[in-house]
Amino acid sequence: MATLQKSIDKRNALIKATIELVNNNGFHATPMSKIAKMAKVSPATIYLYFENKQDLVNQTYIEVKAAYTAYAFATYHLNMPVEEGFETIWKRIADFKLKDCENAMFLAQCDNTPMIDEPSRQEGIKHLEPLLELWARGKKEGIIKPISDYLLYAYAINPLSFLMMSAKRSAFTLDKTHMEEAYRAAWNSIRVIK
Amino acid sequence: MATLQKSIDKRNALIKATIELVNNNGFHATPMSKIAKMAKVSPATIYLYFENKQDLVNQTYIEVKAAYTAYAFATYHLNMPVEEGFETIWKRIADFKLKDCENAMFLAQCDNTPMIDEPSRQEGIKHLEPLLELWARGKKEGIIKPISDYLLYAYAINPLSFLMMSAKRSAFTLDKTHMEEAYRAAWNSIRVIK
Amino acid sequence: MATLQKSIDKRNALIKATIELVNNNGFHATPMSKIAKMAKVSPATIYLYFENKQDLVNQTYIEVKAAYTAYAFATYHLNMPVEEGFETIWKRIADFKLKDCENAMFLAQCDNTPMIDEPSRQEGIKHLEPLLELWARGKKEGIIKPISDYLLYAYAINPLSFLMMSAKRSAFTLDKTHMEEAYRAAWNSIRVIK
Amino acid sequence: MATLQKSIDKRNALIKATIELVNNNGFHATPMSKIAKMAKVSPATIYLYFENKQDLVNQTYIEVKAAYTAYAFATYHLNMPVEEGFETIWKRIADFKLKDCENAMFLAQCDNTPMIDEPSRQEGIKHLEPLLELWARGKKEGIIKPISDYLLYAYAINPLSFLMMSAKRSAFTLDKTHMEEAYRAAWNSIRVIK
DNA sequence: CATGAATGAGGATTCATTCAT
DNA sequence: TATGAATGAATCCTCATTCAT
Structure with a gap:
């Protein structure tokens, strides 16, 4: 023990x-x-x-990524309406990036660098499934734009990484108001606007 | 000589x-x-x-960044209406990321890594001035949301980097249609929606 | 127990x-x-x-060497005539190298390497006494050449190690016929030729 | 220069x-x-x-082996009678082991150890060709025993390595007389005895 | 006796940088 | 200006050995 x-x-x-x-x-x-x-x-x-240095970062990456997605989906339920579901997940992700800044930055660096090997990268992506399913549902219901998941991710989720990095580096602070504005931008970029 | x-x-x-x-x-x-x-x-x-390795990457970064912004603003004029101006710049940037992929990827890696020193990073940012001015004008005219430039950048410009990286790595291809969709998402995320 | x-x-x-x-x-x-x-x-x-790694190999060496000489002299009797005695011992040694190849190779490597410390090496040599006595007797009787035991050993016994190593490494096979030929060569190199 | x-x-x-x-x-x-x-x-x-440590020893081995064989065959001529030819070569080899002791010991250690890789070992063997040809001639003329070259080498040449190592280690000294005796033993072990 | 975890010392190799030419 | 050779300082990793249990 x-x-x-x-x-x-x-x-x-x-x-x-x-x-x-x-x-x-x-x-x-x-x-x-x-x-x-x-x-x-x-x-x-x-x-x-x-096993070696590469293995150390790979495993670190996988572990952090798992913690990240676990946090992201913790309060989400499959029976939530699409918009509520998205908001729930998005805010949890934002929360993670704010509060667990160290881990979030690590993921950001991993995702933009030839530092993690391909298998571990794939392993990390797997956990995003629930979000992709939500989007599929949203598309079917005509709420989410019928475009590639890569595009949805690029506009709905990825900007948070940029904002977090900027917050770390420069004078920009990522407060409650900014978060609300960011959420509006994210949602507007992927929802169907009538 | x-x-x-x-x-x-x-x-x-x-x-x-x-x-x-x-x-x-x-x-x-x-x-x-x-x-x-x-x-x-x-x-x-x-x-x-x-001078040394650090200086080599710094200078490389500054040079590429300069080429990038020069390309981005080459067809933009100060007297363009805000929306047209944004579209002009955005499409040039997108074009750069598509055609000058090597350089664009280099910038992406620099921007997400403790690889470039702070002074050079600042130097690189300077060239974005015209875009910030355009946004200022847009905000005054009630066309662009009155939010931090960081937020605008995060949603209007930065997603292109993610899309380019994804295109490099996975099966996702960044064709004309995707680009048009991306532009809509970008514009929708920053414009004032009545 | x-x-x-x-x-x-x-x-x-x-x-x-x-x-x-x-x-x-x-x-x-x-x-x-x-x-x-x-x-x-x-x-x-x-x-x-x-005690430590060196001690482990030393003891291994001594043990294997003891087993080797025990086997070599097992069928030899002090009252055998010189030539018969030599043939008896030689054939047992040859037999050992053929059948207990692992052990024989280990000894060969020890004997050609600064791997065993001097005391253990001396300890290993002690067991050869009966062969040296046989040679002494043979010299006295004018059957064996009156030359240094080192020379006798070099020509009568040591070549077997080389043959065994060759057999291990290359296509050469050490069969019955070869053994008989080897024995003739060994005996001819140390006996007095009238 | x-x-x-x-x-x-x-x-x-x-x-x-x-x-x-x-x-x-x-x-x-x-x-x-x-x-x-x-x-x-x-x-x-x-x-x-x-390239690396292995390459260093490999090249050292090949170089020393080449020097060794060059020395061994320097005074030998193809038109010498078999016995004279053998004596010529044998004495040169013996000479090398006596005078160029460092190099000779290095070769001995290489030849009894998994220290040199197979290609380099093969490379080293190539240079022995003239001796094998001499033996072939000797066999044809009925002067050398019609047995495997491995056996001939084991009895005619290899004992010199053992003697050299013994001389290095113990009180045994490899003087002119010993050399003459060794030569007799070597020759007797491979020649046809009528 | 027996062990698995822990470690400090050391080994092969690489690399940014300098120097003699 | 240009270079290839040279290097000292690191870096990753291994291993004989010890220790707490």
């Missing part, structure tokens, strides 16, 4: 350190030794939990 | 090689030696044109 | 694993962890039976 | 260092850093001349 818990703790510490360091320096500029040090572990210990 | 031209050629070859290699491998996974080899130049020669 | 037997089994398993792995990869390319895994034992357990 | 010579010198220094260190410690116990230090070169410099 105690020893199993300690193992889990160590793994978590490693993943957390990876996120923080990669966020600040990028994948290749964060040596294993620093990750080890931040996780208060010997460099060699990393290799008890992960 | 022949020798001046040769110098410019070399510099350009280096910048081109940097873009291609960083696109495929990321900043830290592209050694100076490879850049030199691809540019058909000795590693030492790089240091005649650039 | 059941537990004593289990201890002996473990020790033997470790020695066997050492031989097999060192044969295939060499001393320094066989990690303790692999030895442990092959012996179905924890790495830490090795240190209950052996 | 001068710079080419310096390159050659460095390569030679590296090869020499490799031989000496591998002789004393074995392949896996000689770090590249030590080789570099002994050759008075930075570790990174090794990789300008050799």
Whole structure:
């Protein structure tokens, strides 16, 4: 028991350190030794939990992505009307990006970099299924525009990443009002306007 | 002069090689030696044109960003009505991302990574001025929503980067129809809807 | 005792694993962890039976060498005539190299490498005494050439190692006929030819 | 000129260092850093001349083997009678093992270890052709026993390696007399005895 | 006795950068 | 200006060995 818990703790510490360091320096500029040090572990210990550096980021990515989608869909129900469903999911995602900024930034960096290998990337995408189904329903009901899911994602969801990065970097702050405005923009970009 | 031209050629070859290699491998996974080899130049020669690796990417970034904005605003005139002006700029940007994919991808990677230093990043942003002015005008005229430029950018422009990356990676293709749909989504997300 | 037997089994398993792995990869390319895994034992357990890696190979060497000489002299009697005695021993040695190939190869590698420490090497040589005595007798009787034992060994015994290694590596096969020819060559190289 | 010579010198220094260190410690116990230090070169410099550690030993092996066989056959002529030819070659080989002890020991260790990869090993064997041809001639003329070349080599040539190693290790000295005796043993083991 | 987890020291290799020419 | 050779400082990873249980 105690020893199993300690193992889990160590793994978590490693993943957390990876996120923080990669966020600040990028994948290749964060040596294993620093990750080890931040996780208060010997460099060699990393290799008890992960095959190599690539595996470490891959697994970190998958884990964070899973947490992200779990959070995103936690309050969503299949029987919600389309618009309510979308708003529910969108606001949870926005919430995640605001509150779990470290993790969100890590995902953003992973998604725009040849840092994660293809299989892990695919693995990460799988969890988005409920959103795609909601959109399919919305299209059938004539509420959502009948366009590619890539387009819907590009306009409805992805801008949040940009806003979060901007908030991190510049003076722009992502407050409640901005969020409401962002939501309107997102919804308007994908709904059918009569 | 022949020798001046040769110098410019070399510099350009280096910048081109940097873009291609960083696109495929990321900043830290592209050694100076490879850049030199691809540019058909000795590693030492790089240091005649650039202070160090960081300086090389910074300058590459600024140069590409300048080319990008020059292209974006080439057909835009200050006396265009707001909507026409936006459409003009938007379509040029879209065009750039489609046709000058290498450069566009490089910018996307730079913008989502701690790879470029802050001063160069600021330098790159400066060139967007005309777009911001257009938006200011649009807001005054009640055509564009009175919200932060960050939000406008996030919904009107940034999705194009996501679409381009998706097109590069997956089976999604960014054809004429998609572009038109994307434009509608972009415009709808920022215009005032009565 | 059941537990004593289990201890002996473990020790033997470790020695066997050492031989097999060192044969295939060499001393320094066989990690303790692999030895442990092959012996179905924890790495830490090795240190209950052996002081360290060097001690493990040393003891393995001595043990195999002892088994080798025991086999070599098993059918030899002190009252045999010199030639018969030599043939008896030689054929047993040849037999060992053919049938107990793994062990024989291990010895060959030890004998040509700075892998075993000097004391253990000396320990291994001790067991050859009966052969040296036979040669002494043969010299006295004018049957064996009056030359250094090193020379006798080099020509009478050592070639078998080379033949075995060749058989392992190349297409050469060490069959009955070859063995008979080898014996003639061995005997002719050390006997007094009138 | 001068710079080419310096390159050659460095390569030679590296090869020499490799031989000496591998002789004393074995392949896996000689770090590249030590080789570099002994050759008075930075570790990174090794990789300008050799692809990796394996390539370094392989090339060292091939080079030494070539020098060895060149020396062995330097005074041999195809029109020599078989026995004279054999004696000529044998004595040159013996001479090499005595005088160029470092190199000879290196070869011995390579030949009894999984240290050299198969292609390089084959490359090394090629140079022995003249000896095999001599033996073929000897067999045809009824002077050399009609047995496998492996057997001939095992008894005529290989014992010299054992003697050399013994001389290096123990109190045994390989003087002129011993050499003469060794030659007699070698010749007797392969010639047809009427 | 036995173990699996943990580790520090060290090894092969790479790379940004410099230097002699 | 241009270069190829050279390098010291890292970096990833392995491994003999130890320790808590």
